[in-house]
Amino acid sequence: MQEIAAQAAAVSSIYRELVERIGQKGGSMSVLNTLTWQMQRMAEDPEIIPKQLSYFKSNIGAFGTWLNEALLQPLEVDYMTWCGADTELRRPNAGLWATVKFQAVSFYRSFFTDYNALGDRGGRRDTR
Numbered sequence: 001m002q003e004i005a006a007q008a009a010a011v012s013s014i015y016r017e018l019v020e021r022i023g024q025k026g027g028s029m030s031v032l033n034t035l036t037w038q039m040q041r042m043a044e045d046p047e048i049i050p051k052q053l054s055y056f057k058s059n060i061g062a063f064g065t066w067l068n069e070a071l072l073q074p075l076e077v078d079y080m081t082w083c084g085a086d087t088e089l090r091r092p093n094a095g096l097w098a099t100v101k102f103q104a105v106s107f108y109r110s111f112f113t114d115y116n117a118l119g120d121r122g123g124r125r126d127t128r
Contacts, residue, residue: 001042001043001046002043004039004042004043005039005040005043007039008035008036008039008040008043011032011035011036011039012032012036014032015029015032015033015036018032028066028069028070029066031059031062031063031066032063032066034059034062035059035060035063038052038055038056038059042056078094
């Protein structure tokens with residue numbers, strides 16, 4: 001039971017670190033909270049493990065899906081700067097109109113992007 005409690009603490013730590021780095025709590029990360037809560041309950045009361053096993057299995061599957069989707073997310077860079085180590089950084093702050101323009105252009109381009117072809121470099125070989 002100590003191992004389950006240790007894993008619950010590890011998942012909880014990962015969740016807190018993600019919230020700190022991202023700056024917000026996302027609905028997609030709620031699976032981490034659910035897993036933490038479930039493992040804490042199992043560690044406190046081992047008799048509920050058989051009853052919770054199918055739910056736990058489902059939540060582990062949801063976690064795997066979340067992890068896979070998180071790893072496949074493209075990197076979006078909105079702002080980049082190069083400066084010396086002792087330079088104070090300004091906080092990037094796009095105005096309302098810059099944000100509206102960016103979102104409108106992104107929406108417009110979404111009609112012309114072939115998402116099925118992304119990542120296909122044409123390097124397929126016949127493996128017969």
